[in-house]
Each structure stands twice: as structure tokens, then as C-alpha cells.
Amino acid sequence: MNKHLLLADLSELLEVDITLLHDDYKLNPEGSWDSLAIVSIIGAIDQHYGTQVNGASLACCERVGDIFKLALAENIMGAA
Amino acid sequence: MNIILRGLKLEAVSASVPKTKLTLEQLSAQFGQAEVARIALSTGINELGIADAETRASDLCVDAARKLFDEHFNSDEIDGVVFISQTPDYLMPATSCIIQQQLGLRSNIVAFDINYGCSGYIYGLYQAALLISSKSCRKVLVCAGDTMTRYIADGDHKLRMVLGDAGTASIVSSGEDDWAFDIHTDGSGFDKLIVPEGENSDHGNLQMDGAAVMEFALKVVHRTVNKVCEMKAWDKKNVKHFLLHQPNRFMLQYLTKKLRVDAEKVPIAVERFGNTGPASIPLTLCEHFTKNEQEPGICIMSGFGVGLSWGAIGLNLKNIVIFPPLNYESQRESNYVL
Numbered sequence: 001m002n003k004h005l006l007l008a009d010l011s012e013l014l015e016v017d018i019t020l021l022h023d024d025y026k027l028n029p030e031g032s033w034d035s036l037a038i039v040s041i042i043g044a045i046d047q048h049y050g051t052q053v054n055g056a057s058l059a060c061c062e063r064v065g066d067i068f069k070l071a072l073a074e075n076i077m078g079a080a
Numbered sequence: 081m082n083i084i085l086r087g088l089k090l091e092a093v094s095a096s097v098p099k100t101k102l103t104l105e106q107l108s109a110q111f112g113q114a115e116v117a118r119i120a121l122s123t124g125i126n127e128l129g130i131a132d133a134e135t136r137a138s139d140l141c142v143d144a145a146r147k148l149f150d151e152h153f154n155s156d157e158i159d160g161v162v163f164i165s166q167t168p169d170y171l172m173p174a175t176s177c178i179i180q181q182q183l184g185l186r187s188n189i190v191a192f193d194i195n196y197g198c199s200g201y202i203y204g205l206y207q208a209a210l211l212i213s214s215k216s217c218r219k220v221l222v223c224a225g226d227t228m229t230r231y232i233a234d235g236d237h238k239l240r241m242v243l244g245d246a247g248t249a250s251i252v253s254s255g256e257d258d259w260a261f262d263i264h265t266d267g268s269g270f271d272k273l274i275v276p277e278g279e280n281s282d283h284g285n286l287q288m289d290g291a292a293v294m295e296f297a298l299k300v301v302h303r304t305v306n307k308v309c310e311m312k313a314w315d316k317k318n319v320k321h322f323l324l325h326q327p328n329r330f331m332l333q334y335l336t337k338k339l340r341v342d343a344e345k346v347p348i349a350v351e352r353f354g355n356t357g358p359a360s361i362p363l364t365l366c367e368h369f370t371k372n373e374q375e376p377g378i379c380i381m382s383g384f385g386v387g388l389s390w391g392a393i394g395l396n397l398k399n400i401v402i403f404p405p406l407n408y409e410s411q412r413e414s415n416y417v418l
Contacts (some may be wrong), residue, residue: 015118036122036238039290043334046298055291 002048003068009044010064013037023065033061045071082262084311085209089255091219092152092401095248095366096143097129097353099407102240111237119241124329128244128354131227135410136169140247140359141223142182143408148249152401155183158251159217161191162207164200164224164358166275166386167231168193179223190216197273198325198385200224200358201248202393205381206261208252222250224358231275233285242328243286244354247408248362260311260394262304269296269388293385297331300390302338305380308394316341319394320377325384326350326360353405358383363405365397370404 011018014032016025027033038058045053045067051074061067104126108116120126131140141163149155163176176191190211196203201224208220225247232239272292276284301324309316322345324335329350336346347368349360356363361381369376376397384390 013122032118035290036119039294040122040330042291042294043298043330047334047337052295052298055289055295058291 005048006044006068006071009048010041010067013040021064023063023068025064027061027063029059041067045074049074081264082260082307082311084258084260085213086258087254088209088212088257088259088395089253090205090257090395090397090400091251091253091255092148093248093250093362093365094144094147094403094406095246095359095363096140096147096406096408097244097246097363098131098135098140099409100130100132102128102130107237107241115237116241119238122328122330123242123350124348125242125350125354127352128229128241129246130229131245132410133230135227135245135408136175137165137167137225137227137247138163138169138175138178138182138223139410140227140245140408141225141249142179142247143406144225144247145179145183145221145223145249147403147406148251149183151403153251155185157219158185158221159189160208160211160220161185161189162194162204162220162222163192164194164196164204164222165226166195166197166357167227168195176223179221185221196386196389197226197357198327198355198360199383199387199389199391201325201361202261202263202381202383202391203389204358205250205252205259205393206263206391209259209261212252212254219251219253222252224248224250224362226357226359228286228357231283231286236285239286239288242355244356246353246356246359246363246405248359248366250362257396260308261391262307262311263391264300264304264389266388272296272388273386293327294331296388297327297335297384298338301335301382301384304384304390304392305339305382308380308392312394314378314394318378319380320345320375321379322346323361323364323376323379323381325382326353326364327355327385357385366402366405369402376400
């Protein structure tokens with residue numbers, strides 16, 4: 001459920017159809033995966049996962065799946 | 081730091097924005113339509129007031145203050161001037177002295193500047209409240225304004241599409257309201273929003289770590305608002321409006337969700353002005369409540385940003401006098417070029 005909500009936000013930010021946003025979808029730091037998208041995703045992860053991720057860590061994400069791994073890891077760390 | 085200061089009133093607020101506008105069409109011509117549309121969709125900003133090379137922060141604040149004195153208030157009753165800005169007219173003297181002279185205020189008043197940005201309005205109200213609580217002053221003019229757009233690097237289209245210039249004037253006087261303040265400082269984030277020194281002792285350009293600022297805002301804003309609620313023994317349901325600093329629409333939307341309050345209680349006025357730093361809260365007050373003819377009522381204001389610094393104030397805006405934002409036209413020659 002949370003993943004779907006975050007995917008919906010990501011789809012809007014990256015201007016990519018949500019059905020194409022599988023875990024292997026490559027993020028393009030030269031294109032729409034820029035500082036603006038990263039700032040927005042920090043807010044979206046906070047909202048949907050109740051946790052905060054670091055902007056620098058997000059900037060290192062190469063694929064969509066990396067974002068979810070990061071959000072889940074922070075979520076588990078925060079709960080620990 | 082938190083404290084309740086008693087016997088206060090926010091009597092009136094006015095705002096002034098440069099008449100020269102930067103529109104999405106102008107930006108599209110320089111940075112490309114698709115890129116500009118993408119950024120505008122997130123930020124919610126369609127237009128920005130841009131001070132020309134001759135317009136200073138004091139000009140915008142003085143314009144706003146003149147409205148108050150022309151329409152309603154006696155300038156001879158002002159006992160103090162507090163000016164909040166990151167862009168003072170000069171390194172020295174204090175811009176509050178220029179404001180005192182421009183407005184023809186009495187000379188036996190206290191006047192000083194505070195260097196703060198997006199949290200600055202809270203600091204300004206706090207200083208005014210202290211001056212009144214101590215009986216040093218009966219009425220204090222709080223001027224908050226920035227001309228930050230002149231610190232944006234050429235080609236930095238993201239900051240160019242977010243920051244606007246504005247000046248505001250507020251009158252704080254003795255009254256029957258008790259104001260709750262919660263104020264914080266964390267200098268470990270001093271470099272997250274900074275204008276470093278440039279070459280030849282000149283100033284550099286504004287640098288912002290947007291992700292760090294977002295992380296910071298999501299962490300602190302709801303806490304400071306909740307603290308003020310607790311201090312005032314208010315249930316958030318009974319607070320009529322939450323007036324937050326206005327960085328951009330998406331951050332305000334996330335902060336609203338984090339606050340767990342109805343979106344209609346959190347006015348958003350970035351569309352026509354962008355992020356105007358210390359002016360954004362009073363400017364939002366003027367824009368939103370005159371346009372919608374609403375009574376602001378019991379409010380919590382919260383500012384957050386450069387420093388890093390943040391804070392909130394709980395107050396009742398019953399019977400406040402507010403005016404729609406003015407369009408300031410420089411009397412001097414305009415040389416503005418994008």
C-alpha cells in the first residue's frame with residue numbers, strides 16, 4: 001500500500017507512467033531525477049513510510065528499487 | 081526557548097511587492113518551457129516580484145508602513161522599529177535607521193536590525209513583544225523584508241523560480257492577548273542556506289541544500305507548532321489558521337499533512353510571490369485574508385530556515401487591520417534584466 005502511494009508520487013515527479021516504474025527502472029540524474037525530485041521524495045517517504053531519508057543517500061539511488069530499499073531500511077532503523 | 085508574553089496585540093499588517101514581475105513565460109524563454117512547467121507544477125509558483133537594481137528592502141518596507149500610517153495609524157505613536165532582513169540596504173548603518181528617517185518617525189525611539197530569513201518574522205514579533213512587555217515601548221513597528229533575488233547566480237533557474245522580493249510592516253502594541261513563543265537555533269546547519277563571501281570582498285551567491293532544508297523542516301515544524309498549542313492549552317481543532325513560512329507549495333503540503341490539520345487551515349500564497357523569506361508570513365496574511373474576506377482568528381505562525389532557526393507563535397488576530405499587498409514601483413530608473 002505504502003509502496004503504491006510512493007510509486008504514484010514518483011510517477012508524477014518523474015513524469016513516467018506508473019506501470020513502467022518497476023524496481024529496475026533506471027533513474028536519470030541528468031534528467032528528472034534531480035534535486036527537486038529528491039526534495040519531493042523526502043517528503044513523500046516521510047508521509048507514506050513515516051520515516052526520514054537523507055538527501056545524499058537518495059541522490060546515490062540508481063534505480064527505483066534502491067529508493068524503496070532505502071525507505072524500508074530507514075523505517076526499520078527508526079523502529080529499532 | 082519558550083515563553084508566554086502578556087498584554088499584546090498585533091494591530092495591523094501591510095505588505096509591498098515590486099511591480100516588476102518575473103513570469104513563467106519569461107522564464108520559459110530562457111530555461112525551456114518543459115523544464116519551467118515541471119518545476120512550477122511542484123513549487124506552485126507562477127509569478128515573482130523582482131526588485132530592480134535600485135530598490136532596497138527598506139523601500140518595500142517603507143511603502144508597506146506608509147499604507148498603515150496613511151490609512152489608519154499615527155506614526156508619532158511608534159516607539160520602536162525592528163527591521164528583519166538578510167539583505168540590509170548597507171553593511172552599515174542599520175537599515176532600521178533609514179526606515180525611521182524615511183517614515184519621519186520621532187528620534188527618541190529605539191531602532192535595530194535582526195539578520196534572519198524565513199524564521200525572521202517570529203523573531204521580529206518576539207523582539208517587539210519584549211519591548212512592550214518591558215514597558216520600553218507602547219507601539220513597535222516590525223518591518224520584515226528581503227531583496228534576495230539579487231543574490232541568485234546567473235543560470236540558477238531553480239532558485240530563480242522560487243525566490244521573490246517583498247517588504248512588510250506590522251504594528252505591535254500593548255493589548256489583551258498573551259503570545260506564546262517557541263524558538264530554536266541549530267547552527268550546525270549554518271551552511272545549508274548561505275551566501276558565502278565572493279571574490280574581491282564582494283558577496284557571493286545564495287547556496288541552498290534543498291534536501292537538507294526539507295529534512296529539517298519535516299523534523300521541526302510540527303513539533304514547534306505542537307509546543308505552542310500545548311503552551312496555550314489549545315486543541316489544534318480550535319486553531320483557526322496555521323500561517324507557515326511559504327517556501328513552496330509541495331513543502332507546505334507535506335508540512336500540512338505532518339501537522340494533521342485540514343488543508344484549508346493552512347493558507348498558501350506562494351503562487352504570486354514565491355518564497356519571500358522573512359516577509360512571507362505577513363505577506364500571506366495580507367494576500368489570503370483580504371482576498372477571501374476571512375477573519376484570521378486564533379492563529380499559530382511558524383517560520384523556519386536559515387541559521388538553521390525555527391520557531392512558532394500562538395496569538396489571536398481578532399480585529400487585526402490588514403491591507404491587500406501593494407505593488408511597489410521604484411521612483412528610480414529601473415535596470416532589471418533577467
